[in-house]
Amino acid sequence: MTDFRRLTGAFVAAIGLILSAPQAFAQQPDRGDEPGLVADDSYELDPEWQKQVVYYRTTEAPGTIIISTTERHLYLVQPGGRAIRYGIGVGRDGFQWQGLVNITNKKEWPDWTPPSEMIQRQPYLPRFMAGGPGNPLGARAMYLGTTVYRIHGTNRPDTIGTKVSSGCFRLVNNDVADLYDRVPVGTKVVIRQKPEL
Amino acid sequence: MMRTFRGGLLIGLAVAVLVGALAVIYEFYDTRTLKRTVRRGEVLCGVNKGLPGFSIPDDKGNWTGFDVDFCRAVAAAIFDDPSKARFVPLDASERFKELQSRKVDILSRNSTWSMSRELDYDLYFPAVAYYDGEGFMVPRSRNKETSLDLADSKVCVQAGTTTLLNLADYFRANNMKYELVKFDKLEDVVKAYDTGKCDTLTADVSQLYALRLNMSKPGDHMILPDMISKEPLAPVVRQRDDDWMMIVKWTLYAMINAEELGVTSENIDEALKSKKPEVMRLVGTEGSYGEQLGLTKDWAVRIIRRVGNYGEMYERNIGEKSQLKIPRGMNQLWNVGGVQYAPPMR
Helix, strand or coil, X not given: CHHHHHHHHHHHHHHHHHHHHHHHHHCCCCCCCCCCCCCXXXXXXXXXXXXXXXECCCCCCCCCEEEECCCCEEEEEECCCEEEEEECEEEXXXXXXXXXXXXXXXXXXXXXXXXXXXXXXXXXXXXXXCCCCCCCCCCEEEEECCCCCEEECCCCHHHCCCEEECCCEECCHHHHHHHHHHCCCCCEEEEECCCCC | CHHHHHHHHHHHHHHHHHHHHHHHHHHHHCCCHHHHHHHHCCEEXXXXXXXXXXXXXXXXXCEECHHHHHHHHHHHHHHCCHHHEEEEECCCCCHHHHHHCCCCCEECCCCECCHHHHHHHCEECCCCCEEECEEEEEEHHHCCCCHHHHCCEEEEEECCCHXXXXXXXXXXXXXXXXXXXXXXXXXXXXXXXXXXXXXXXXXXXXXXXXXXXXXXXXXXXXXXXXXXXXXXXXXXXXXXXXXXXXXXXXXXXXHHHHHHHCCCCCCHHHHCCCCCHHHHHHHCCCCCHHHHCCCCCCHHHHHHHHCCCHHHHHHHHCCCCCCCCCCCHHHCEHHHCCCECCCCCC
């Protein structure tokens, strides 16, 4: 079964690669999205990106999510000056943003309908993809306000700690599932960027 | 006539010699460190003989580390050349006396700032470079999230240290029982923990991260985020040498402010063109703080270009980009989760 999935994944990826070849010369190939590739669950993250409890001083209430784009860390604020820190992948340069939003929806193994802006930039992407292990949104998705952005899982654990997305925040599937169970709809999410010169 | 002329000449000569001698004595015995440093052409830094991440020489005698880089930053501020720092390894027991006797210009040697040290040795700790504190290492498999989960643990600790006293205070204050497993030598403490003779090992957090590297399986151990004592590590200078103290203090604050403003060794040229007032004051395109310190307008640019901002210095030596991988924690900037806070440069 797994082998079959892998094969299908490889096949879809190959098609994607062929279709994207002309764009690859025109723009940076998007190594972040590889629809069809099944996540390698045995992939071990660098300690910097592994989930861990850290000292974290903030005036935000426990339960708040704070995302630091520069650090590539997502903090879930805990009582007692602590936070659970997860490693994340963030938007590539020009696709980063900051602000204050709430989680408006939560989905397990979400389907993926790439927004039209994304299709325009990356025409090789599928128009729709059903949820599952080969889906780039991974195991869970949390919707951020009314934006097209999500906190989601990934089928590319090797992209954690990098700047590759179109503005979404990705975690490895185990971590996104862990976070998903800890935060309800309505959770406040603060997204921070580095200061401008 | 001839006689008066000769007499005048002799007196004049005597005065000249006297003035010259006084000038030499004045120069030689001038106690102002900045002047001595500039004349010598290098900063003498008292450092630890070998502490991974903070100060350690390689087999060719090249020093690296957080404390080493800070001293290089001071050298960069003065000479625009970080290699103008000479490192003098000092023992823990001698370090404050050596500074007092002018063997070094600055102590950048993982020293905890405390009131008695300033008073007893007539010294001054200008600003906290690294917030350390006593913490705990536990096997990852135990699933502990805080040191409050450590009740009824066997605790490995080095005998005859303040670490031991802090431990007793903490467990008593939280009504938790524990069993002490103590050794005189740190190696034995580490060995006992690594072979499973205790549930947790306690020491200063920076030390725990260094000790973890020597475990048989480093990845199987984690350091809890809590600190149960205050160990603010700071550079040290002599009292009553304000010009020098100001340079050391503002070197550190310039590095912290640079990080807060997003100025790095990589974008420093861009920062020089910035129109943001805070950035302009930092890089010297507005104001004359550098000259007022006895340095140049671009003193902070020199530091940032040659050594980097606080975050760069941290990551390279002890942070996630280093072997130690100590999370920023309390040493993160005040506005993003930590307590590192520099007064404004204005």
